[in-house]
Amino acid sequence: MTAVLIVAFVVLRTRNSLTRRRQSILTERWRSILKTAYTGEALPEVLPRVGRRDWFTVIALFSQFHQLRDKDRDRAREVLPKLDAIAYDIGLDRHALYWLHRGDDAEKILALTALGQLREPAALDDAVRLSADEGAELSRAAAQCALRIDPRFSDGVLELVRDRDDWVRSRVEAMLKEIDPIDLDEALRAAIANADEAGRRRLLDFVRFCSPSPARAVCKRVLEESEESETIAAALRSLAPLASEEDRALALRYCARESPIVLLSALRVLRKCVRYDDRETLLRLASHRDYWVRLRAAEAIVELYGESGLLEDFLVEVEDRYARDAITQAIAERKMMARRSPTRDRRAASQGAPEARL
Numbered sequence: 001m002t003a004v005l006i007v008a009f010v011v012l013r014t015r016n017s018l019t020r021r022r023q024s025i026l027t028e029r030w031r032s033i034l035k036t037a038y039t040g041e042a043l044p045e046v047l048p049r050v051g052r053r054d055w056f057t058v059i060a061l062f063s064q065f066h067q068l069r070d071k072d073r074d075r076a077r078e079v080l081p082k083l084d085a086i087a088y089d090i091g092l093d094r095h096a097l098y099w100l101h102r103g104d105d106a107e108k109i110l111a112l113t114a115l116g117q118l119r120e121p122a123a124l125d126d127a128v129r130l131s132a133d134e135g136a137e138l139s140r141a142a143a144q145c146a147l148r149i150d151p152r153f154s155d156g157v158l159e160l161v162r163d164r165d166d167w168v169r170s171r172v173e174a175m176l177k178e179i180d181p182i183d184l185d186e187a188l189r190a191a192i193a194n195a196d197e198a199g200r201r202r203l204l205d206f207v208r209f210c211s212p213s214p215a216r217a218v219c220k221r222v223l224e225e226s227e228e229s230e231t232i233a234a235a236l237r238s239l240a241p242l243a244s245e246e247d248r249a250l251a252l253r254y255c256a257r258e259s260p261i262v263l264l265s266a267l268r269v270l271r272k273c274v275r276y277d278d279r280e281t282l283l284r285l286a287s288h289r290d291y292w293v294r295l296r297a298a299e300a301i302v303e304l305y306g307e308s309g310l311l312e313d314f315l316v317e318v319e320d321r322y323a324r325d326a327i328t329q330a331i332a333e334r335k336m337m338a339r340r341s342p343t344r345d346r347r348a349a350s351q352g353a354p355e356a357r358l
Contacts, residue, residue, distance in 0.1 A: 023057065030058050034065045037082035038072065047090050055095050056107065059114050062087055066117040084118055093120050100126040109141045116145035124149045131156065136166040144175045154183045158191035161206065162199040169205075176209045185214040192218055197231050204234040208241065216242050223250070229259040236265035243272035255281050260290040267296045274304050279314075286323035298326035302334050 029048060036043055050058050066083055068076055087093060096111035100123065103111060108130065115123040123145060130142035143160050146153045157179070161172055176184065188210055192203050200222055207215045219239040226232055236254060239247065247269055254266035263285060270278065282304070285297035305311040311331065318324045 026054055026057055027061065030061050034061055034083065034086065037065065037079045037086070038075075043086070047086070050090055050092075050095075055092075056110065058090070059092060059096060059110050062092060063110065063113050063117060066114075087114070087118060093118060093122075096120075097122060097126070100130070105135055105138050109138055112138075112141040112145040116141075116148035119149050121149060128153070128156070131160060136164070136168070139164070140167045140171055140175070144171075144178075147175065147178065151180065151183060154179045154187040155190065158184075158187045158203070159194075162191045162195045162203050165198075165202065172206065173209070176206055179209075181209070181211050185210045189214065189218055192222065197226065197228050200226065200231050201234045204231075204238045207238040212242050220250075229257075229262050232257075233259075233261040233265040236262070236269055240265070240268035240272065243269045245273045248273040248275070248278075252278070252281060255285060260288070260293050263288065263290070263293045264296055267293070267300060271300050271303065274300055276304065278304075283318065283320075283323060286318075286326050287320040294322060294326040295329065298323070298330040299333075301327055302330040 033043065033047065035041075062083065066080065068079070072079060092114065096115050097120075099107040099111040100115075112123070112127060112130065115127070127142045127146035127149065131139050131146060133139045133142065139160070143153075143157050147157050157175065161167065161176075179187070188203060188207065192200055195203060204219070204222065207218055210218070216239065219235045219242075222235040223232060223239075226235070232254065236251075243251070251266050251270035251273065254262055255270060257263060257266070267285065270281075274282070279301075282297050282301050286294050286301060288294050288297065301314070302311065305314055315324065315327055315331075318327065
């Protein structure tokens with residue numbers, strides 16, 4: 001029995017070693033072929049035939065080379081057509097289309113990525129179909145593929161973002177960046193108009209990818225129509241980076257609410273347009289029962305009075321001890337941030353200056 005186990009171990013180890021070596025050779029061969037799109041080197045007269053079990057590696061390499069680095073983005077019109085030509089020459093599009101029907105989920109995701117990069121029209125119907133799949137990553141990859149092939153699918157993408165809560169946020173953001181801002185403005189407006197409260201909250205997180213004016217209009221429309229605290233808070237959070245003096249009355253109105261989540265978001269807006277006239281409002285919120293509301297209101301007070309030299313006088317007049325503690329903490333944090341020096345690079349310090357090492 002021991003001898004059998006030893007033989008089996010040796011056989012498996014040898015097999016794995018040969019597989020790794022073969023994979024390494026395959027990867028190196030196709031890297032050298034695909035990089036010619038960047039280097040301008042001549043392609044082989046005849047491209048190697050891709051074996052059935054090699055397609056996953058080859059398609060993965062194609063997708064990697066298709067994702068341009070920052071320094072190569074200016075060369076997109078030169079590089080990408082060359083990569084696409086190589087893909088069509090070896091039949092990558094046909095095999096990827098085959099995977100959309102017969103492959104497992106991993107193969108379908110990889111195929112959708114490659115077909116989207118190729119903008120292959122033949123994959124559009126399958127991509128739209130798979131965008132409704134139960135699998136989160138498969139459906140997202142399908143939606144992105146369909147969007148790349150047909151930009152008019154932006155409406156469908158926003159509807160999926162509205163209805164699905166299992167898509168990875170960073171992937172959704174990357175997908176929305178590919179949509180033309182004008183198309184995104186209208187698609188997002190329509191998706192929010194037809195969304196329930198949970199869908200609105202999800203979509204409001206991505207309003208920042210719209211143009212400023214339509215984004216403000218969307219946020220204000222949600223504020224007019226919604227009564228749920230979480231939705232109101234989401235709309236105010238999205239409005240805050242775009243807030244201006246004309247939003248002061250809106251911020252003050254929501255600063256009169258009792259819900260801490262609404263107050264925190266309203267304070268974000270108010271800090272963009274706060275005046276000395278808002279002293280009583282901020283002081284009232286600095287005495288709120290919720291710790292974070294007190295602290296954010298105190299930070300707004302410090303920001304408002306900090307440069308005027310009147311903060312100490314204002315603090316003396318504060319009677320509520322919770323408000324006084326919050327303002328004192330905000331002052332201390334402001335001073336600490338002002339004194340903080342840039343973090344030193346310890347590695348550079350230990351090695352000495354570059355001149356000293358020469």
